[in-house]
Amino acid sequence: xxxxxxxxxxxxxxxxxxxxxxxxxxxxxIVDNPIKENSSSRVALGIYNPLVLKWFTKxxxxxxxxxxxxxxxxxxxxxxxxxxxSDTGVYKLLKTAYDxxxxxxxxxxxxxxxxxxNNLLSIDNPSLRNNNFYGFVKxxxxxxxxxxxDSFRNYCLKKRILIxxxxxxxxxxxxxxxVSFKNIVADKIIFCQGYQGFGNxxxxxxxxxxxxxxxxxxxxxxxxxKHIIHSRFxxxxxxxxxxxxxxxxxxxxxxxxxxxxxxxxxxxxxDSILKIPYTITNQIAGIRPSTADRKPLIGRHEQYKQLxxxxxxxxxxxxxxxxxSKCLIEYIYKDVLIDHEININRCH
Ligand SMILES: Cc1cc2nc3c(=O)[nH]c(=O)nc-3n(C[C@H](O)[C@H](O)[C@H](O)COP(=O)(O)OP(=O)(O)OC[C@H]3O[C@@H](n4cnc5c(N)ncnc54)[C@H](O)[C@@H]3O)c2cc1C
Numbered sequence: 001x002x003x004x005x006x007x008x009x010x011x012x013x014x015x016x017x018x019x020x021x022x023x024x025x026x027x028x029x030i031v032d033n034p035i036k037e038n039s040s041s042r043v044a045l046g047i048y049n050p051l052v053l054k055w056f057t058k059x060x061x062x063x064x065x066x067x068x069x070x071x072x073x074x075x076x077x078x079x080x081x082x083x084x085x086s087d088t089g090v091y092k093l094l095k096t097a098y099d100x101x102x103x104x105x106x107x108x109x110x111x112x113x114x115x116x117x118n119n120l121l122s123i124d125n126p127s128l129r130n131n132n133f134y135g136f137v138k139x140x141x142x143x144x145x146x147x148x149x150d151s152f153r154n155y156c157l158k159k160r161i162l163i164x165x166x167x168x169x170x171x172x173x174x175x176x177x178x179v180s181f182k183n184i185v186a187d188k189i190i191f192c193q194g195y196q197g198f199g200n201x202x203x204x205x206x207x208x209x210x211x212x213x214x215x216x217x218x219x220x221x222x223x224x225x226k227h228i229i230h231s232r233f234x235x236x237x238x239x240x241x242x243x244x245x246x247x248x249x250x251x252x253x254x255x256x257x258x259x260x261x262x263x264x265x266x267x268x269x270x271d272s273i274l275k276i277p278y279t280i281t282n283q284i285a286g287i288r289p290s291t292a293d294r295k296p297l298i299g300r301h302e303q304y305k306q307l308x309x310x311x312x313x314x315x316x317x318x319x320x321x322x323x324x325s326k327c328l329i330e331y332i333y334k335d336v337l338i339d340h341e342i343n344i345n346r347c348h
Contacts, residue, residue: 009191031165040289246266
């Protein structure tokens, strides 16, 4: 059988791209490694939010991303008759009077007012060290990424459109108007490989700058916290009295081994948030597919027009993946130009 697309990788990028192809009645087959719990998308906390929380500034192009994000998840919820998004907002801890004043003055700016509360809030929870004061970030929350990836994977496995194996570049045959891999033939192929795409021989001249990130999972029966809190790191309820905190940043030691340095930082932060005991249940590390200019990388191969890439999602893969999939599909099938800032051409 001939497909419209072969998709390499079923992280959040490959999953969103495949789901967009379904919307356009295009066919695909995915080749993905057997599940690795420390792939970036499976490690991710799953938080989306429109602000750069350190500076209270708006993230790049976030209006367009958010608009498409809600449309995308409404469709995916209907498709699986399930819910993957908790749009609960994020509580930003404002410890000092300076932070509180900065928040309030920025919240009245026309650029940001729809995303920032213009008052300060309290959280009434005796287990927290700080009940006062918080700024509330709107249009923010959490995607249950693992659940989404598992649901989509099971759907594809049932339809026999997902092969669990490592894609071998040497087995790709590029013909004038198609590509083939083993016995699979398709019009086009797209690489959605996250950090493992850094060694891709077809897209080897891009500005990747990977960062390692680590999170801790904890259990605390008495905490009973429903809010996502940001105070240096994100602290997130993930269900059944379990919580996740993270993520750290490390640009030097790029590996997936949990480190004692990261644990120390995360525990110190936990102790500054919580008054009550907790049990650490897991520590996990992943690698973000970041880039030197902090912009994603999408586009078509200069020479082989059947080859595409969707990568460089960095720290904001959850919000970016649906929007970038839409941009790329509109480029491929409707000739809509890709914004220069995210086009791989900027690296040539
Ligand atoms: C600790 C941590 C926390 C994070 N938290 C957040 C967060 O809260 N919010 C947010 O927006 N972002 C977060 N991120 C970033 C986010 O995880 C990434 O932007 C996103 O997951 C990247 O997705 P991806 O699909 O490009 O890559 P990946 O998730 O790495 O998926 C790539 C897939 O391709 C497969 N693959 C690669 N090469 C091959 C091959 N040759 N053959 C077969 N399969 C192949 C891999 O096995 C994998 O399944 C976090 C990242 C980390 C590390």
